[in-house]
Amino acid sequence: MIEIIQTDITTLKVDAIVNAANTSLLGGGGVDGAIHCAAGPELLVFNKTLGGCEVGQVKLAPGFNLEAKWVIHTVGPVWQGGIQGEAELLRWCYINALELAVRKSFGEIAFPAISTGIYGFPIEPAAKIALTAMKKYEHNFTRIIACCFSLADADVYQALLD
Numbered sequence: 423m424i425e426i427i428q429t430d431i432t433t434l435k436v437d438a439i440v441n442a443a444n445t446s447l448l449g450g451g452g453v454d455g456a457i458h459c460a461a462g463p464e465l466l467v468f469n470k471t472l473g474g475c476e477v478g479q480v481k482l483a484p485g486f487n488l489e490a491k492w493v494i495h496t497v498g499p500v501w502q503g504g505i506q507g508e509a510e511l512l513r514w515c516y517i518n519a520l521e522l523a524v525r526k527s528f529g530e531i532a533f534p535a536i537s538t539g540i541y542g543f544p545i546e547p548a549a550k551i552a553l554t555a556m557k558k559y560e561h562n563f564t565r566i567i568a569c570c571f572s573l574a575d576a577d578v579y580q581a582l583l584d
């Protein structure tokens with residue numbers, strides 16, 4: 423069952439948390455900044471070996487000082503009004519992260535609301551894309567978590583799930 427929770431994703435003790443990173447993978451604001459801060463400087467050192475990440479793609483890193491064992495970096499699309507394939511690219515973020523997690527036999531995974539912060543993707547369509555992808559892979563995981571930072575976002579997810 424998909425769990426919708428409102429918390430700081432860096433506090434979650436799961437196999438993998440997903441990071442809404444940028445293409446450089448060298449750190450940024452929002453959830454990316456929080457994850458780098460909690461993981462410690464080793465994450466940045468490691469990420470320098472990854473050669474960046476394309477929009478919609480994923481790269482795997484250890485969790486270092488995080489509670490989570492692994493970080494799946496993905497890069498969401500920047501919202502440009504919805505006519506630049508943003509929805510499809512966002513869907514690929516979720517699908518590629520879930521496929522990677524299945525390949526690695528991760529039993530627990532938590533996602534932030536990718537692209538809905540600094541990148542400006544509207545929360546409702548973004549949540550719909552997230553939940554649709556998560557539903558499809560639900561059976562592969564013991565825990566699959568939509569981790570919302572705000573109560574308002576969690577309410578949107580919950581309403582869609584209901």
Ligand code: ADP
Pocket residue numbers: 429430431432442443451452453454456457498534535536537538539540541542543569570571572575
């Ligand atoms: P993007 O650049 O992909 O929009 P952001 O980090 O700006 O990434 O925002 C993505 C989502 O992550 C937003 O809903 C934001 O509120 C949320 N967020 C920010 N910090 C955290 C955190 N520590 N834990 C979980 N979610 C967070």
